[in-house]
Amino acid sequence: MKLALILLLALPFTMLAQPDKPVKLKEKSDEVIFLRKVEQAVRAHDADQLMVYMEPGYKRSQHDEFLEGRTLQFLTEFFCPAIPFDQITTVRLISYTSSKEDKNQYDVVFYISNGSSECNSTFFMTRHPGTGVFSIFSAVG
Secondary structure, rough: OOOHHHHHHHHHHHHOOOOOOOOOOOOOOHHHHHHHHHHHHOOOOOHHHHHEEEOOOHHHHHHHHHHOOHHHHHHHHHHOOOOOOOHHHEEEEEEEEEOOOOOOEEEEEEEOOOOOOOEEEEEEEOOOOOOOOEEEOOOOO
């Protein structure tokens, strides 16, 4: 009886531990096309291109002012603080979801690895309402 009760109580926790189903990405969507470019730039360690993809106000406040232009530190902290940006060997778009508050803002998750460490990098993507241009940014601080 106790065993049955323990199993019944543990059932919800085992359901929570189940891995999420892979998200089916719409490869031809403008959002995925842009995120694939970001993914490619990370894989190539192309810091200059990634700086072009950064939301201008975020780049100015975090990279230019707060970090005084230290690009390697900025990109390391942006994508995965546990892995130096120039040592990333694997990057993969896991998902992106539209924000409930703003149809032009998305939550993005990338998988990042260097072979010995890994993390999920979560950041935001926005589409400028006037131009339709995408950019990425993260929390300020």
